[in-house]
Amino acid sequence: MSGKTIVMTSGKGGVGKTTATANVGTALALRSNRVVVIDTDIGLRNLDVVMGLENRIVYDLVDVVEERCRIEQALIRDKHAGELYLVAAAQTRDKDCITAEQLVDLCRRLELDFDYVIVDCPAGIEQGFRNAIAAAQEALVVTTPEVSAIRDADRVIGLLHASDIHTAKLIINRIKPEMVRQGDMLDSSDVLDMLAVDAIGLVPSDDRVITSTNNGTPVVYDTQSPSGREFVRIAARIDGEYLPMIDPVEEQPTSIMDKVRTLMGINRKTSAHV
Amino acid sequence: MWVMVESATTDQELVKISGRGALVNISVDDGAPLNLACKTLRDRLARDRQLYSHGEVVVDIGKRILSDDDQGRIRKVIEAESGLTIKEFWCDPTVLVRERERISDLMDLHSNVPEQINGREVMANAGPAAADSDITGDDASVAGDTPSTTRQSVSADIVRGTCRAGEVLKFSGNVVVVGNVNPGAQIIAQGDILVFGALRGTAHAGAGGDSTAVILAMSSAAPQLRIGDFLEDEDALDRIAGRRRDDFEGKPIIARVQNRAVRVSPYLRNHSIDHGGNPNER
Numbered sequence: 001m002s003g004k005t006i007v008m009t010s011g012k013g014g015v016g017k018t019t020a021t022a023n024v025g026t027a028l029a030l031r032s033n034r035v036v037v038i039d040t041d042i043g044l045r046n047l048d049v050v051m052g053l054e055n056r057i058v059y060d061l062v063d064v065v066e067e068r069c070r071i072e073q074a075l076i077r078d079k080h081a082g083e084l085y086l087v088a089a090a091q092t093r094d095k096d097c098i099t100a101e102q103l104v105d106l107c108r109r110l111e112l113d114f115d116y117v118i119v120d121c122p123a124g125i126e127q128g129f130r131n132a133i134a135a136a137q138e139a140l141v142v143t144t145p146e147v148s149a150i151r152d153a154d155r156v157i158g159l160l161h162a163s164d165i166h167t168a169k170l171i172i173n174r175i176k177p178e179m180v181r182q183g184d185m186l187d188s189s190d191v192l193d194m195l196a197v198d199a200i201g202l203v204p205s206d207d208r209v210i211t212s213t214n215n216g217t218p219v220v221y222d223t224q225s226p227s228g229r230e231f232v233r234i235a236a237r238i239d240g241e242y243l244p245m246i247d248p249v250e251e252q253p254t255s256i257m258d259k260v261r262t263l264m265g266i267n268r269k270t271s272a273h274v
Numbered sequence: 275m276w277v278m279v280e281s282a283t284t285d286q287e288l289v290k291i292s293g294r295g296a297l298v299n300i301s302v303d304d305g306a307p308l309n310l311a312c313k314t315l316r317d318r319l320a321r322d323r324q325l326y327s328h329g330e331v332v333v334d335i336g337k338r339i340l341s342d343d344d345q346g347r348i349r350k351v352i353e354a355e356s357g358l359t360i361k362e363f364w365c366d367p368t369v370l371v372r373e374r375e376r377i378s379d380l381m382d383l384h385s386n387v388p389e390q391i392n393g394r395e396v397m398a399n400a401g402p403a404a405a406d407s408d409i410t411g412d413d414a415s416v417a418g419d420t421p422s423t424t425r426q427s428v429s430a431d432i433v434r435g436t437c438r439a440g441e442v443l444k445f446s447g448n449v450v451v452v453g454n455v456n457p458g459a460q461i462i463a464q465g466d467i468l469v470f471g472a473l474r475g476t477a478h479a480g481a482g483g484d485s486t487a488v489i490l491a492m493s494s495a496a497p498q499l500r501i502g503d504f505l506e507d508e509d510a511l512d513r514i515a516g517r518r519r520d521d522f523e524g525k526p527i528i529a530r531v532q533n534r535a536v537r538v539s540p541y542l543r544n545h546s547i548d549h550g551g552n553p554n555e556r
């Protein structure tokens with residue numbers, strides 16, 4: 001088996017990289033892939049918390065690269081999803097304690113055994129970021145519809161190009177349809193125009209994310225959650241399925257008629273006048 | 275001055291071929307875009323192939339500075355279309371001195387710009403150094419039919435694609451960006467900056483101190499426009515957000531120096547961006 005390594009990155013902190021890593025990773029595993037997620041946010045680890053695996057950590061990423069344990073010993077198996085594993089970040093070290101070469105080497109070895117290796121990247125564009133992108137063949141760039149996050153995403157896309165990753169796809173997270181409709185939040189198409197990349201997911205802002213984080217159960221298990229459903233779709237798109245992009249601004253409310261129209265491929269905007 | 279070369283009648287001026295005994299001399303006009311010059315040269319050599327079946331040639335590139343690639347292109351044309359062997363490329367020695375000064379000035383001027391990791395840094399070839407080039411040498415083949423209206427053309431570097439946050443692109447001549455310049459990107463040119471897209475980043479034209487340079491963009495929400503040593507005055511800067519959005523958003527703009535400050539105005543179709551154009555405005 002030879003899988004691929006995907007980095008989840010953003011530049012700005014707090015936009016949803018860790019949330020997206022946990023959810024996309026889980027959803028990919030639920031689609032019968034062998035998946036490993038790696039938390040490279042050394043010193044600020046929290047992917048384990050979001051996945052509810054905190055108290056299973058024995059060895060972490062730094063232990064692996066410093067050869068205090070074998071890779072298999074640092075792979076923490078997920079509670080629910082079949083073939084899903086976590087490599088946790090070290091809590092008490094910093095980003096400079098691993099090198100890009102070490103992470104590249106680890107990912108190459110994991111790719112032999114897994115379909116997807118997802119690297120949760122730290123914020124910023126320093127060493128930790130450079131390590132994470134060095135290991136990846138593909139990148140998912142997470143942003144929110146805010147100018148500061150978009151600026152950082154733009155910078156990161158430029159840096160990805162510079163390190164030969166030209167296929168960055170965008171996740172726009174925390175979209176508030178109501179604010180977009182009132183003109184108080186940037187429209188997804190504005191964000192995509194500006195960044196000149198393709199979207200792979202448009203995730204609405206969703207309070208269930210917070211509950212799920214607190215429970216340590218990714219929101220993709222919550223079938224009622226609009227963000228969870230979009231993370232499931234993102235995983236399907238990564239897996240090569242073609243699913244049309246659904247902008248949360250256009251999506252709700254969903255009446256039966258809307259669903260029929262969607263099935264028939266009729267655009268809501270035009271059909272509203274019928 | 276930045277003028278599109280449209281007229282075929284100027285072709286003969288772009289490349290002059292003259293014989294000096296056993297030596298053939300080819301001079302390429304300073305202002306000619308290299309593509310056009312190569313094409314003209316190819317046509318001319320092909321037409322008079324028998325005249326140039328053997329011998330040595332000196333290629334005078336005047337006040338232009340060529341990259342190795344560009345030299346290679348000229349060499350290829352000559353070798354393909356004639357039996358001439360290239361003795362040497364010749365350029366105006368003053369241009370080398372001036373170019374060195376210019377580049378070191380540009381470096382000094384922007385030494386305060388933080389070097390960004392992996393940021394795309396472009397130091398392009400020089401555009402033509404000056405408009406007052408005077409190509410000497412008798413022109414054997416086109417003597418007598420010099421058209422009365424000749425256009426002085428200049429060259430520009432072209433950047434395709436999105437210029438992204440953190441990128442610093444520097445040019446020692448004019449630059450044309452075919453794409454957007456995003457917030458946080460910087461375009462710095464000694465000459466004019468023309469953006470076929472939205473200019474939302476910082477632009478500094480005339481970076482060597484030339485306040486006659488212009489900035490032109492299909493639409494603009496640039497946080498800062500600089501020309502030569504001038505900025506927009508504080509009044510304008512204060513109003514920047516509002517004014518740009520209201521008046522110019524989505525519309526072409528031109529920025530130039532008037533009364534010692536950068537002025538932004540809508541770019542109208544009949545606008546001239548001839549630098550000598552409107553002396554009263556400066």
Ligand SMILES: Nc1ncnc2c1ncn2[C@@H]1O[C@H](COP(=O)(O)OP(=O)(O)O)[C@@H](O)[C@H]1O
Nearest residue numbers: 013014015016017018019174204205206209227
């Ligand atoms: N779609 C969403 N709706 C609501 N809250 C979200 C959403 N995505 C992320 N969050 C919240 O935003 C915060 C930051 O998310 P996180 O994934 O830790 O960001 P990062 O890893 O980029 O720093 C967390 O508290 C998380 O619960």
Ligand SMILES: [Mg+2]
Nearest residue numbers: 017018041046
């Ligand atoms: Mg995180």
